[in-house]
Amino acid sequence: DLIILLTFIYLVLSYLKRPQDLSKYNCKYVVITGATGGVGKEIVHQMFRSHKIIIIARNQQEIDRLVNLYGNTILAFKFDFSSPLENFASLFTKFLQENEISGDEIGMCFSNAGHGYLHNFDETSFESKQIFMQVNVDSHLMLADYFTKLFVKRKRSAFIVTSSAIINMLMSKYLMYHTAKVALTSLIHALHIEYHGKIDFMAVHPSSISNTKFMANKEMQVSGFLGKNIDKLINELPISVSPRQVVDVMLSRIGKESVCQVGTFAVLVAMLFSLGRNINGAIWAGMTGILALFE
Template identity: 25%
Template structure:
């Protein structure tokens, strides 16, 4: 059965924006984000909005207090920054990414889980970067690996709510447009949002795509690390 009400964070760009457009065809959507210009465009098309910064706990709880119970809540917001020189580790960047991708998700879980209807769904968007250690991804990969672990534990422990973990590969978004390296099997945000939509509709425990890329990463994650290490070092160069 398709959801009647959906709340989506990180809705003003990339996958989140595409998810709003996809769900708005059949459900009442609350688009959440910081970009007021984008939120105003959603409002003009009949989509409800909520403006808040996920990294600010007070703003998250204030926003949650103003919404009704939802069938689905999709926690999609996140950032990506790379550490270019491991020998000169950037702890400020590391803290910033961990806070935005992991700690802020914790704020949202506390604030929004009570807003999910019994029998509803929680969806958390992680990354296939969590499967293997990738060059320059000390902050981003660590945050997403922790987010995936967190989601798996929520799948074990949450009662009365289904939980779906999303592991996208490379998706063409404003974040990935900044990447200065090859991105194999790149998909559009429309393709990504449709994969997520269908996976959530089927109440899958995990949605990962594109499969020709994510299955490759999953395979290497099962092999001895020494098999992956030389390949990872070649990617770095």
């Protein structure tokens, strides 16, 4: 019985790790948001040889760097997800028309924009929380709305979001980030079920990602020991994963899973969460108390 179980586990893992044939999406263009960040740049790097890429970003300097690096493989649509989202659909549709791109030529969207939020709940204003949720939840909802309506007209498409292993961790200061990622993953999982076999929706849950600008965001500044050593901890701890690892898993799991964990730590915290919210909450409350000693 043990041999049968181990064989089954091996076959499942082999299937999940097997590279996907992205040609099944039969598209000329892919859309990538958050393309100027660590994971976004890696998606661009791995996709540019096989597809033309439309990046959506707000930093013109970073946009120019990508365009200069990859040449006419990349088209850039400048948009800030903290601005009114109701303007996106008309502006992006106009952008496609100006570049003579038909909707059916786009078959994949990587919704990768967002930032962290490291504060106790009482430390920030309601307006600050609203802006954070707009960028980290509403923008993905808006993109899902736009591209689902586009993709239902095609035979097969994919919509992938970068969520986080934080959905299975309940830590002080991370509660807004946790809430946003839980909402995002729930949305994508539900869409996966509703459009199964036509649109491959997937949420990716990496643990901390090394060599990115994630902790440089003003909303992620912390004091004390952690603040002074956070970059070193993220880049050197074995729980971290690289942008390449995230994208490798992402591209091998599309169409196979609605939710996937990236890294051993992400798998472990997902297993821990399966014990139930009360037990999991007690464990992470204890961890939060320990971390507070280093502030």
